[in-house]
Amino acid sequence: MAKQYGPTDIKESALDLIGNTPLIALDRIWSGPGRILAKCEFMNPGASIxxxxxxxxxxxxxxxxxxxxxxxxxxxxxxxxxxxxxxxxxxxxxxxxxxxxxxxxxxxxxxxxxxxxxxxxxxxxxxxxxxxxxxxxxxxxxxxxxxxxxxxxxxxxxFNNDDNSKAHEEATGPEIWRQTGGRIDAFLATVGTAGTFAGVSRYLKKQNKDIVCVVVEPAGAEVIKGDPVTKPLHLLQGSGYGKVPQLFKFDTMDSTLGVSDEEAVHYKELLGSKEGLYLGYTSGANVAAAVKLLQSGKLPKDAWVVTLLNDSGLKYPADV
Missing domain, CATH: 3.40.50.1100 (Rossmann fold)
Structure with missing residues (x-):
């Protein structure tokens, strides 16, 4: 008699591990009012979004x-x-x-x-x-x-490849919408190529035009906001290069928030010590901006704010 086996769940390659990352509540960093939810992009096989x-x-x-x-x-x-x-x-x-x-x-x-x-x-x-x-x-x-x-x-x-932003319009955005059950008041992200922000914000705005989409920039390098660059050197590697990226579109942006190096480091450290997540500086900046937005009073008190945990802290020197 042939052996009977249960169902299997085997991935064919590392490519099948890309995407469908969990959405985690950062309730230990921000206990309310409102809630910060973050996509765990460091869990991709290359350890980033x-x-x-x-x-x-x-x-x-x-x-x-x-x-x-x-x-x-x-x-x-x-x-x-x-x-x-x-x-x-x-x-x-x-x-x-x-x-x-x-x-x-x-x-x-x-x-x-x-x-x-x-x-x-x-x-x-x-x-x-x-x-x-x-x-x-x-x-x-x-x-x-x-x-x-x-x-x-x-x-x-x-920086000029439209298939960059399509990845996020077709996958990251829909994942966020599904994981929140469509309950999302704001989305925030740092901008490098702008592929992530452009794709996700484009998808979310199509679902609900009232979702507030916010660009996070390094303080002193806020060119999307329209300010002159006064601090070209900052800790947010892969973002804030001092010019508006080709893939960026202003029509899905509602506002911007600037985050200092000190704020990015502070929330990077809080992500480790309070949430058990060892992440990079742009992740700290995204969370710092989410806190600022919730503190601003511009959203409903019970607002759900979604942001991204972009990459692992293992990609950075211990001291900078």
């Missing part, structure tokens, strides 16, 4: 023929997109070369290399370790474009 856009951009490039099966890929990154692309490239069999500023955290370079990527570091021209400016990113971009020219590799171009 960028896994979502990495999978979207590569799959769509393959489907359109821009990228050939097993063809080489080049991208410029601050680290998280590179880690996501390295996960996807490892599974799908693409040689991947990533250029990154030497000022971005070495932990990210180590992770990308461990996932099989070739990592080329561009020297810093303006910032310092842990503080990367637009000029530093431009240096890494020039290096990446030269590699594309020399090799003919597919250039992902995350």
């Amino acid at each position: 960028k896994d979502r856009s990495s999978l979207s951009m590569i799959k769509r490039a393959l489907n359109s023929g821009q990228l050939k099966p097993n063809g080489p890929i080049v991208e410029v990154t601050s680290g998280n997109q590179g880690c996501g692309l390295a996960v996807v490239s490892a599974v799908l069999g693409h040689p991947l070369t990533l250029t990154m500023s030497a000022g971005n955290s070495p932990q990210r370079a180590s992770m990308m290399r461990a996932l099989g990527a070739n990592v080329v570091l561009a020297p810093q021209v303006e910032g310092k370790p842990g503080n990367v400016t637009l000029a530093d990113v431009t240096q890494a971009e020039n290096l990446g474009l030269k590699l594309v020219e020399d090799t003919g590799a597919y250039y992902v171009n995350q």
Whole structure:
């Protein structure tokens, strides 16, 4: 007699681990009134929200023929997109070369290399370790474009790739809507490429135009707000580069909030000590902004505010 087995639940690859992240209530940091709910994007296999856009951009490039099966890929990154692309490239069999500023955290370079990527570091021209400016990113971009020219590799171009924001309009936004049962008063997010904010806010506004969508910016680098840049060096790696990103659209933004380095560090530490979550600085900034919004009195007292826990604290040096 053949053995009888129960149902199985086996994932075929790391790509099946991307997305469908839990939504957690941060009730220990903010006990009310209102509630802060956060998407656990650090639980993606590349330990950040960028896994979502990495999978979207590569799959769509393959489907359109821009990228050939097993063809080489080049991208410029601050680290998280590179880690996501390295996960996807490892599974799908693409040689991947990533250029990154030497000022971005070495932990990210180590992770990308461990996932099989070739990592080329561009020297810093303006910032310092842990503080990367637009000029530093431009240096890494020039290096990446030269590699594309020399090799003919597919250039992902995350800052100008619409498939970046589509990942969040088609998946992240619907997940948030489903997990809250449609009860969401506000959404907040830091902005790097703007793919996440653009995609999620676009989806949420289609469900309910009254959902308040707020951009979180580093204090002193609030260009989306319209202020001049007075502090190009800040701790929020991967965001606040000092110019409005190509993918950003003002029509789904209701307002902005600035967060200082000190506030980002404070809430990063609270996420660890009160919620048991070891996360990066943009996660701290998102939570700091959520607290500010709830304290502002601009929302109903019982408001549910959703934000993102973007990446793991393991991607940063212990001291900055």
